[in-house]
Amino acid sequence: MKTKKILASVGVLTGAALALVACGNKSNTKDNSGSKEAEKFPAKTPVKAVKKGGSINVALETDTPFTGIFEDGLSTSAIDSSVSQFGDESLFAVTDSYTITNDGAATFKLDRKAKTVTITVKKGVKWSDGKQVVAKDLEYPYEVVANKDSGSQRYTGALANIEGIAEYHSGKAKTISGLEMPDGENGRTLVIHFKKVTPGMTQSGNGYFLEYADPYHYLKDVPFSKLQSSDKVRKNPIFFGPYKLSKLVRGQSATWTPNKYYWRGQPNLDKITISVVSPNSATQAIKSHKFDIAEVVNAQWKQVKNTKNVNFVARVPLSYSYLGFKVGKWDSKKGENVMDPNSKMGNKALRQAIGYAMNIDQVQEHYTQGLTFRVNTLIPKQFTKYYNSDLKGFPYNLKKANELLDKAGYKKKGTYRVQPNGKPLTIYLAAMSGRVNQEAIVQNYIQQWKKIGLNVKLTGGRLSEFNSFYDKVQNDAKGIDMFMAAWSLSSEPSPADLYSKEAPFNFERFVTAENTKLLNDIDSDKSFDNSFRVKTFKEWQKYMNDQAYVIPMTNSYEISAVNSKLTGYSTKPSDSNQLWYKVGFAK
Structure with a gap:
């Protein structure tokens, strides 16, 4: 999550x-x-001591192949986000009420008087190729979103509140004047200058600034017009989260293995494979334990509710x-x-x-x-x-x-x-x-x-x-x-x-x-x-x-059937930033 x-x-x-x-x-x-029955479900699996190693299979329930656009400013499908969630970590951690904290990969500071937000990436936060995440990696996503050649659909009136971004979007300026890198492109700080600040800016998902980074050193040679179709976005993306993409069967499955440079340390699992399964087959897949994590189709709840060796975890999204x-x-x-x-x-x-x-x-x-x-x-x-x-x-x-x-x-x-x-x-x-x-x-x-x-x-x-x-x-x-x-x-x-x-x-x-x-x-x-x-x-x-x-x-209600041998799985917002770092098999 x-x-x-x-x-x-x-x-x-x-x-x-x-x-x-x-x-x-x-x-x-x-x-x-909603159902009284669902209200008794826990938000997380039982907390147990975890051991290193093991592989899990995750179900991606859809009746159509996933698009496979793995760049946040270009993606238009929550399905693609589900595929990339194991590596595509947000810059910020949050509380259970979605207020941004400084516990994630970057720190955040809102200055209401100066009309600025300052984002600083922590030292040691690295892409899966070993490169430190730098200020330019924070700035570049705004270029992707605001450049008309990229085809992004994420440029909005909220982002237009950033100084100079409208001029860049219209082609009148070659850079975005309101994005300041005080320590240079290879520093770790981005200062965003706004025309106005709003009360929602301390909340994750506010839309006024982006909460992810792009590997500029990796993508810079790809023209904006070709970015969405590029293998660097579609086939071989890199992230700074706990896992890296090691194998992709386009539209069908993705296999993730540990990012040895992950800033929090080594995640618990050796391998995660997420695969497309038809919603019509989801119930049988849960009953036969084909997947370690699978979403319950609500219309078929009665058919799966008594499945053994499964913990049911629920949330209202x-x-x-x-x-x-x-x-x-x-x-x-x-x-x-x-x-x-x-x-x-x-x-x-x-x-x-x-x-x-x-x-x-x-x-x-x-x-x-x-x-x-x-x-x-x-x-x-x-x-x-x-x-x-x-x-x-x-x-x-x-x-x-x-x-x-x-x-x-x-x-x-x-x-x-x-x-x-x-x-x-x-x-x-x-x-x-x-x-x-x-x-x-x-x-x-x-x-x-x-x-x-x-x-x-x-x-x-x-x-x-x-x-x-x-x-x-x-x-x-x-x-x-x-x-x-x-x-x-x-x-x-x-x-x-x-x-x-x-x-x-x-x-x-x-x-x-x-x-x-x-x-x-x-x-x-x-x-x-x-x-x-x-x-x-x-x-x-x-x-x-x-x-x-x-x-x-x-x-x-989103109900997930989770292998009872797993620990660390949670639907709580405050756990979302560390979810896949923590999930593993219980000792």
């Missing part, structure tokens, strides 16, 4: 809570918070699945989202009705015993201070859905409704293939929408493969009116990188003055007063639920 995030401080999930099928027809207004509505386009020249006033999905009542017609609570209780559960806002419950518990989200309510459509002028003409202007209404939904029952999941919702007179069809007539799905959604492909996707979130709760005017990951492409104001306030100097920030967070959640450009759907 890492606090470093993908996709502008977030990552894409293949299947947060994708085990739905048609069922009950009752209205349900409860705010689910910072993530959610959602239904998004396309209401505009990304303008690459301006670097911003632009709304279409004539969008098919531009009517708030239509979007709300679609949300209320989804029978999420009943389906999840039936198929996952509550291990997957409905969420009521776009801020996870784990962010206790900022979470708006007063909101109900979109509980199943067909009567309300029909009333909204009737009032908004979507009249029935036979089986289906027509638009207020009298023209036929067909809504095209893009959704991923993935977890077991995924086909039935989507067909369930299509039938639910038919009950309120909406004609919904799958984009392309079928579910999309993971990589193809996100390619279409990110590039505003034709034939997508709404889409089901998921975010793995940053550990700093600011939603600006996902929903602002300048955020490429605002896939809905909605832009309103009120949304911009609320997001700016959340990250403003005024929000150093935490009571103001809390109030604004809650206002933003209420506003987003009212506007319904994004319908929050579900989150899931």
Whole structure:
């Protein structure tokens, strides 16, 4: 587990809570918070004395080959992050509430008055080729992200807060003036100068600065335009974490062996192999002990719960699945989202009705015993201070859905409704293939929408493969009116990188003055007063639920089946920075 995030401080999930099928027809207004059964699971394996040596097999559950882009500024998939987690260590350690500490590979200091963050790499932190991690390795990732030739999708409005980075991004400057290396490129300190500082900057995953390093000495000869396809990124990446990549079967498996230069010392295991396994095969793999660590498919929990010689470890991740509505386009020249006033999905009542017609609570209780559960806002419950518990989200309510459509002028003409202007209404939904029952999941919702007179069809007539799905959604492909996707979130709760005017990951492409104001306030100097920030967070959640450009759907307990002979495995944030250094076989 890492606090470093993908996709502008977030990552894409293949299947947060994708085990739905048609069922009950009752209205349900409860705010689910998950299974009582899951709550008894520990966050870590039993602590025991550990011995050196041994090999483990880790399951990577996906129905598609992994992309294999092993550079954080270029990666767009949480799956790739799972493959590289054994070597790709974050610069910073964190507390259980994700506050940055100085216990990791680098120290951190925020100077509010000077508007700077100073990052210093510790002496002895070395790449797996033996080279010390230096200041240039801290600075170079910003060049990768901000240089248009690299194709990175992580350049955001938050990063644009760094002095001089916008000029570099536009090609007006050859260097980023706000990145200072006071001891030179081969020193160990980077000072970042900001236009403004925000209260979230002490939290990991805040999006205003990067939390990883790149081996400049290794990558410097590769042009930015060829970096993503380079063997140095795709086949032979190097990291400063506890393990180094020793063998890669592209798209299928990766084998990791100890990094003899690792700054904390020698990790416990001799070898870690992570391999792709279909989610449909995960249950049998757990029961047959094919893997030492494997994620439980929640829909199949009953089938694995009594497996012997396994410790079940659980957490609720910072993530959610959602239904998004396309209401505009990304303008690459301006670097911003632009709304279409004539969008098919531009009517708030239509979007709300679609949300209320989804029978999420009943389906999840039936198929996952509550291990997957409905969420009521776009801020996870784990962010206790900022979470708006007063909101109900979109509980199943067909009567309300029909009333909204009737009032908004979507009249029935036979089986289906027509638009207020009298023209036929067909809504095209893009959704991923993935977890077991995924086909039935989507067909369930299509039938639910038919009950309120909406004609919904799958984009392309079928579910999309993971990589193809996100390619279409990110590039505003034709034939997508709404889409089901998921975010793995940053550990700093600011939603600006996902929903602002300048955020490429605002896939809905909605832009309103009120949304911009609320997001700016959340990250403003005024929000150093935490009571103001809390109030604004809650206002933003209420506003987003009212506007319904994004319908929050579900989150899931992530349950891992861990070989009972292993110790040191943990899902606690404070353990994440040392996780793979500590995992080993018990004596």
